[in-house]
């Protein structure tokens with residue numbers, strides 16, 4: 001019955017009662033479900049999930065983590081315990097107060113900050129890691145803003161995916177103490193914001209094959225590459241774009257000699273800097289590789 005009265009009635013309850021109410025409401029559901037007004041309720045990510053979220057993001061001390069809808073602050077606080085800095089934003093000021101207390105208690109208040117703010121009015125650009133435990137429609141609404149972030153920014157979502165933007169990695173955990181959901185499983189998805197690799201690229205390698213040409217079509221992080229060396233078409237496989245890191249394997253004849261070519265590089269603007277490893281089954285050698293974008 002309180003569902004009809006929506007979020008305001010539930011948020012007026014004492015925190016523990018409210019949590020219980022949420023748990024009961026969601027017991028039959030797969031995971032977090034929206035309030036009847038479409039907003040996201042407060043449900044915590046269990047500690048084991050928080051640990052895996054930070055591990056899949058490969059969190060480092062130099063990272064700045066942003067938790068959108070930070071609840072009791074546990075993700076930002078755990079990131080700060082691991083040496084990073086972070087900001088949690090939540091629309092519910094009582095949760096922000098609780099998160100600040102938790103950060104002070106954990107001795108990380110200088111690195112774990114919390115603000116009462118709507119996540120849709122939050123500047124995402126300073127973050128190197130963004131964590132979400134929201135709802136599918138909220139993730140989808142955020143998606144264009146996430147894709148516009150600096151290439152290499154890691155986005156980690158507990159349970160919900162991002163529709164057509166398939167995750168770079170997903171892990172599934174059995175969580176005995178999960179507060180919602182009948183199957184007691186959590187899914188953790190990672191996306192790495194892809195660089196823009198589209199266009200025609202050229203590499204001049206006078207010592208090996210001469211002029212190399214690459215045409216790259218791109219949908220999100222998925223590349224479709226065709227390549228020619230000295231006008232001869234190569235077989236392309238094993239392409240991958242992870243943030244700004246690009247790799248591809250080209251097989252075929254170079255100067256009449258069959259070989260596999262593993263290109264690995266980092267894309268910055270209209271340049272790729274990296275290396276090429278050539279192997280013909282007997283020998284293997286590595287040389288530096290640079291490519292320049294000629295048209296987008």
Ligand SMILES: C[S@@+](CC[C@H](N)C(=O)[O-])C[C@H]1O[C@@H](n2cnc3c(N)ncnc32)[C@H](O)[C@@H]1O
Nearest residue numbers: 040042043044045069070071090091118119133
């Ligand atoms: C499922 S809880 C996740 C809490 C925490 N991130 C975790 O994983 O334990 C979602 C949180 O998002 C907050 N929230 C919902 N809509 C929001 C909005 N528009 N802006 C900021 N926070 C919001 C809720 O108050 C709630 O604390």
